[in-house]
Amino acid sequence: MKIEVVQEDITKIKVDVIVNAANSSLLGGSGVDGAIHKAGGKEILEACQHIRNRQGKCKTGEAVITTAGNLPAIKVIHTVGPVYNKGNKREEKLLENCYKNSLFLAKENNLKTIAFPNISTGIYRFPKELAAEIAIKAVQEHPILEKVTFVCFDEENYKIYLNKVILLVK
Numbered sequence: 623m624k625i626e627v628v629q630e631d632i633t634k635i636k637v638d639v640i641v642n643a644a645n646s647s648l649l650g651g652s653g654v655d656g657a658i659h660k661a662g663g664k665e666i667l668e669a670c671q672h673i674r675n676r677q678g679k680c681k682t683g684e685a686v687i688t689t690a691g692n693l694p695a696i697k698v699i700h701t702v703g704p705v706y707n708k709g710n711k712r713e714e715k716l717l718e719n720c721y722k723n724s725l726f727l728a729k730e731n732n733l734k735t736i737a738f739p740n741i742s743t744g745i746y747r748f749p750k751e752l753a754a755e756i757a758i759k760a761v762q763e764h765p766i767l768e769k770v771t772f773v774c775f776d777e778e779n780y781k782i783y784l785n786k787v788i789l790l791v792k
């Protein structure tokens with residue numbers, strides 16, 4: 623499985639599925655969630671509302687899949703990252719679950735290429751370095767797709783990921 627790192631707006635990435643760092647309401651928010659809903663259009667929100675009506679809120683660490691509306695991707699996986707609070711192990715496990723469950727859901731839907739944002743490292747305040755370690759490890763431990771793209775938005779995350787992924791290749 624190929625792993626790549628780019629600095630981009632995830633709404634512009636052309637892969638089979640992009641992942642959204644959503645909240646448990648699934649009804650949108652700011653940050654990457656806001657950007658995905660804004661660029662993807664109302665079809666994504668309608669699909670999220672449909673899921674809400676069927677199953678209620680999405681628990682932290684879990685993932686659901688919808689259309690990608692007007693985005694270049696085929697699908698969007700919405701996963702709910704943990705809010706970083708005191709840094710107990712549960713937050714780490716929950717973040718790992720976001721990556722793992724998104725990969726499994728992509729595989730189940732016959733999607734081969736996936737792009738992840740840096741889940742929980744914005745409004746949810748997860749330390750970036752630790753979040754990157756968890757993300758890369760989770761992906762490496764589940765090499766079930768053809769390609770994973772880590773889409774970093776801010777310079778700090780981009781540098782952290784570049785360092786870690788390059789170290790990995792060597």
Ligand code: AR6
Nearest residue numbers: 631632643645651652653654655657742743744745746775
């Ligand atoms: N493309 C890629 N990455 C982005 C983009 C973008 N267009 N915009 C921001 N990021 P955040 P969280 C990066 O706050 O911490 C929402 O309101 C950003 O630089 O979007 O998981 C939800 O509804 C950061 O590295 O998500 C939830 O309530 C990363 O995306 C809450 O925020 C995640 O930052 C989730 O918080």
